[in-house]
Amino acid sequence: MGFAPLYPSYYFRCKQRGIKPKEMKTTLPAKTDSASIRPFLKWAGNKYRVLKQIKALLPQGQRLIEPFAGSGALFLNTQYPNYLLCDTNADLISLYQHLKQEGNVFIRYCKPYFNGKYNNPESYYSLRKKFNTTNNVRQKAALFLYLNRHGYNGLCRYNSKGGYNVPFGRYVRPYFPEKEMLAFHHKAQSANFKLCSFEESFNLSRKGDVIYCDPPYVPLSDSANFTSYSSGGFDLQQQHTLAQLAEQRRDDKISVLISNHDTRFTRDIYCNANTLSYFKVQRSISCNGQKRKQADEVLALFDSQDKRS
Numbered sequence: 642m643g644f645a646p647l648y649p650s651y652y653f654r655c656k657q658r659g660i661k662p663k664e665m666k667t668t669l670p671a672k673t674d675s676a677s678i679r680p681f682l683k684w685a686g687n688k689y690r691v692l693k694q695i696k697a698l699l700p701q702g703q704r705l706i707e708p709f710a711g712s713g714a715l716f717l718n719t720q721y722p723n724y725l726l727c728d729t730n731a732d733l734i735s736l737y738q739h740l741k742q743e744g745n746v747f748i749r750y751c752k753p754y755f756n757g758k759y760n761n762p763e764s765y766y767s768l769r770k771k772f773n774t775t776n777n778v779r780q781k782a783a784l785f786l787y788l789n790r791h792g793y794n795g796l797c798r799y800n801s802k803g804g805y806n807v808p809f810g811r812y813v814r815p816y817f818p819e820k821e822m823l824a825f826h827h828k829a830q831s832a833n834f835k836l837c838s839f840e841e842s843f844n845l846s847r848k849g850d851v852i853y854c855d856p857p858y859v860p861l862s863d864s865a866n867f868t869s870y871s872s873g874g875f876d877l878q879q880q881h882t883l884a885q886l887a888e889q890r891r892d893d894k895i896s897v898l899i900s901n902h903d904t905r906f907t908r909d910i911y912c913n914a915n916t917l918s919y920f921k922v923q924r925s926i927s928c929n930g931q932k933r934k935q936a937d938e939v940l941a942l943f944d945s946q947d948k949r950s
């Protein structure tokens with residue numbers, strides 16, 4: 642199926658639809674519930690800080706599908722019978738699959754990389770090179786965890802050739818997330834992890850599912866889009882496609898919730914949502930610690946149960 646051209650024509654179609662989204666505003670910054678389970682990976686855009694806001698809008702269902710798996714914060718802190726976590730980052734999905742299948746055995750396999758011996762630039766760059774060249778998928782999964790915890794600012798970034806290129810982080814004692822990994826392993830027994838695009842993950846949905854999307858965010862400025870979580874990137878046309886897929890699934894009686902920056906562009910492409918919720922979030926990953934400020938975010942709910950749909 643073809644999609645409508647990128648806005649402004651899409652914006653005018655929204656206005657003609659005649660349904661105004663219900664708007665909700667949160668004036669206080671997002672806070673974390675002390676009882677929440679922390680993800681074991683550092684991750685830009687980690688939803689751990691905004692679980693309360695997301696869960697307040699998230700519909701019930703038999704299975705939660707996440708087309709952008711990320712750190713799995715929402716997966717870890719919800720109680721759906723089943724889960725499908727998808728991503729285009731093969732290293733992320735491989736790590737999750739190994740941890741699900743092996744549990745404590747894999748955790749013990751990863752632990753030596755955190756004994757302090759490899760917490761120096763020489764070891765880091767040597768292991769990063771091995772990560773980018775090895776064919777040993779189990780070792781590569783363990784090294785992905787090592788690089789995530791020892792690399793600069795918790796970034797996950799690849800160059801144009803698909804090589805992991807995050808520099809050394811210079812942490813005094815990188816934390817080994819043993820307890821968090823074990824919690825993930827137990828939760829993962831009700832989940833499947835799949836390497837695929839967000840379009841493919843939508844095609845796998847069925848009645849009774851709920852979809853939560855946390856795509857790479859629309860940049861707030863031209864200089865803000867500094868991170869590529871997989872070598873493919875994510876552009877504005879894909880943002881537009883995602884919004885249209887959400888509308889289509891709502892028509893198929895599948896609810897979709899999307900997170901993003903609150904910008905004119907996102908307000909336009911989400912104008913057919915049933916509910917728009919706005920709030921502020923303190924950024925936890927930035928290239929300059931002195932510039933970590935609150936950012937405006939939006940949650941767009943395409944609710945299959947809303948009678949206005």
